Amino acid sequence: MPALPLDEAGKYVAGAYVVFLTLVVVYVAILGAKIARIEREVSALVAEEDET
Amino acid sequence: MYSKGFVPLAIATVVTLATAMGLVFFYAPLDADQGFVQKIFYVHVPMAIVSLCGFVAGGVMAIKHLRSGDSSWDMRSYVAIHISIILGVGVLATGAIWAKASWGHWWVWDEPVLVSFLVVVLLYCVYYPLRFSIEDRERQARYSSVFAIAAGAFVPLNFAAVRMAEAYTHPRVLSQTGGSMPGEMRLTFLISLLAMALLFVTLWKLELTSKHASMQLKRLKRKLAEREVVTT
Numbered sequence: 001m002p003a004l005p006l007d008e009a010g011k012y013v014a015g016a017y018v019v020f021l022t023l024v025v026v027y028v029a030i031l032g033a034k035i036a037r038i039e040r041e042v043s044a045l046v047a048e049e050d051e052t
Numbered sequence: 053m054y055s056k057g058f059v060p061l062a063i064a065t066v067v068t069l070a071t072a073m074g075l076v077f078f079y080a081p082l083d084a085d086q087g088f089v090q091k092i093f094y095v096h097v098p099m100a101i102v103s104l105c106g107f108v109a110g111g112v113m114a115i116k117h118l119r120s121g122d123s124s125w126d127m128r129s130y131v132a133i134h135i136s137i138i139l140g141v142g143v144l145a146t147g148a149i150w151a152k153a154s155w156g157h158w159w160v161w162d163e164p165v166l167v168s169f170l171v172v173v174l175l176y177c178v179y180y181p182l183r184f185s186i187e188d189r190e191r192q193a194r195y196s197s198v199f200a201i202a203a204g205a206f207v208p209l210n211f212a213a214v215r216m217a218e219a220y221t222h223p224r225v226l227s228q229t230g231g232s233m234p235g236e237m238r239l240t241f242l243i244s245l246l247a248m249a250l251l252f253v254t255l256w257k258l259e260l261t262s263k264h265a266s267m268q269l270k271r272l273k274r275k276l277a278e279r280e281v282v283t284t
Contacts, residue, residue: 009088012153016092016146020099023142027135027255031262038265045272 054260065254068247072240080240089153094240096146098248099139100169104207106136106252107176111204114197126193129200131259133179135252140173168214175203 076094083090110132117125147166148158160166182199186192233241 009153012089012149013091016095016149019145019149020095020142023138024251024255027138028258031255031258034262034266038262038269041269041273045269045276049276 054257054264058254058257058261061250061257062254065247065250068243068250072244072247075240075243080237081234083237086154089150092146092150092153094244096143096150097241098245099146100143101245102248102252103136103139103143104172104211105249106132106139107172107207108204110136111201111207114200114204117193117197118201123189123193126197127263128256128260129197130183131256131263133176133200135255135259137173137176137179139248139252140169140176143169144173164214164217168210172207172210175206179203 072094076091080091080094082088083093110129113125113129113132117123117129147169151160151163151166152158179196179199183192183196186195
């Protein structure tokens with residue numbers, strides 16, 4: 001099969017790399033949100049303990 | 053506990069990934085047969101290799117869990133399988149894009165490499181309902197480990213079966229003799245593979261750190277609640 005011309009092949013290559021980067025970014029964002037929630041809960045617990 | 057050495061690892065991952073991307077687009081020559089589309093190879097194949105190795109690693113960690121009874125090995129196994137499934141989804145998506153560009157179809161059902169990888173990913177999708185349908189933590193960890201070992205043993209068998217089958221249509225760039233890749237392509241591929249492996253380990257450590265912190269927080273909350281009950 002002959003190689004696709006660059007203008008046509010470029011969108012497939014870009015698509016593949018965008019899929020990979022999106023997966024990584026979404027995964028890290030979800031983990032970041034989880035860690036931020038843990039941090040908030042720890043701060044709330046510390047504040048609660050300081051009050052008592 | 054799990055965050056030890058995380059920052060240098062994350063920096064090494066980012067640097068290696070950036071180097072790999074630079075090599076892919078500015079150093080590796082265009083493939084004589086497929087042209088620019090072959091650049092997908094440098095993300096698709098390393099992701100597939102790391103994903104399959106992650107499944108096997110999950111099985112090995114599950115063996116450690118069953119042998120030692122240490123629940124942290126179950127958590128390590130779970131996180132390894134979890135990240136491998138995410139990478140597996142990426143492999144299927146990038147593979148479909150490559151198939152469309154090379155063969156004109158998003159999916160080819162008579163291609164053993166594609167279908168066998170789909171079978172592996174679907175097999176591991178069973179892991180979640182199996183794990184989370186069991187409430188008792190000890191039983192959950194034990195059953196999940198047994199599944200991880202059985203499925204982990206299936207992965208290399210599946211790979212060997214596909215290699216033994218004749219596949220004429222799938223791009224076969226790697227072989228036992230090193231394939232027909234020129235030096236620049238091979239170097240780019242190896243750096244991409246290293247970057248993907250480092251990314252896997254970084255994400256694995258990050259999720260383990262998050263899970264460990266979450267469990268510690270729950271334990272702390274339970275202790276504080278118990279203390280409140282005793283004092284009132």
